[in-house]
């Protein structure tokens with residue numbers, strides 16, 4: 632069976648090509664997956680919008696209603712980085728529903744990936760930093776509420792600290808939040824995860840992978856995990872517009888294979904989400920995001 636991939640064409644909310652958020656990476660990632668023979672009918676699953684009842688498990692009810700009715704206050708829209716119009720609202724609901732579906736597929740098949748997700752700056756009260764809803768937090772709380780999982784581990788390797796996920800989930804004993812990120816990257820005020828590792832600017836492949844190899848066995852030893860959410864943000868790449876960590880494409884590939892191989896080797900299901908990645912060379916960016924899917928395919 633091929634790697635199960637969750638997607639929806641409306642993950643792309645059609646921003647102008649010069650927008651700071653490279654929205655066209657979503658269709659280009661699908662193109663890259665198709666070119667690699669990974670997006671056949673047996674592999675593709677269509678996301679459906681997350682209902683308000685799921686979103687309200689992780690977010691304040693008034694904020695969820697504001698996003699759904701496209702009446703988010705301007706001050707919050709500025710913190711998010713774009714206005715919440717009907718297309719952006721739909722894409723946020725779809726990306727969140729997509730991560731819930733990918734998590735269910737991971738529980739069933741061992742591994743599955745969403746072609747969006749990893750909106751880890753969205754806090755309980757509101758969105759921020761290009762993140763409207765926190766899909767991983769919502770999916771965790773949906774699975775826990777349903778009894779589909781009891782212990783969940785979040786491994787967040789996006790270059791930015793997972794402040795929103797920490798805000799929503801830290802303190803919940805059923806979820807362990809781990810973030811390894813660039814110390815000097817956004818957000819300036821970080822919210823403590825259960826475990827944070829802050830790396831200096833310019834950390835390259837070797838030091839990064841050594842650190843990761845040390846921490847993974849410690850994470851898997853903490854509890855019996857029913858599911859791992861893996862935020863595979865590619866903004867750790869040397870050519871990323873926002874990141875400062877200087878990883879190469881080979882470094883990205885080794886990172887993804889190390890994380891997925893570690894947990895799959897222990898029989899723990901892994902749900903991959905793509906996380907951040909910023910470049911004006913969007914085809915190159917899409918190819919970086921495709922590395923997660925290539926690595927995951929080896930364990931499907």
Ligand SMILES: [Zn+2]
Pocket residue numbers: 789790791864866906907908
């Ligand atoms: Zn990021």
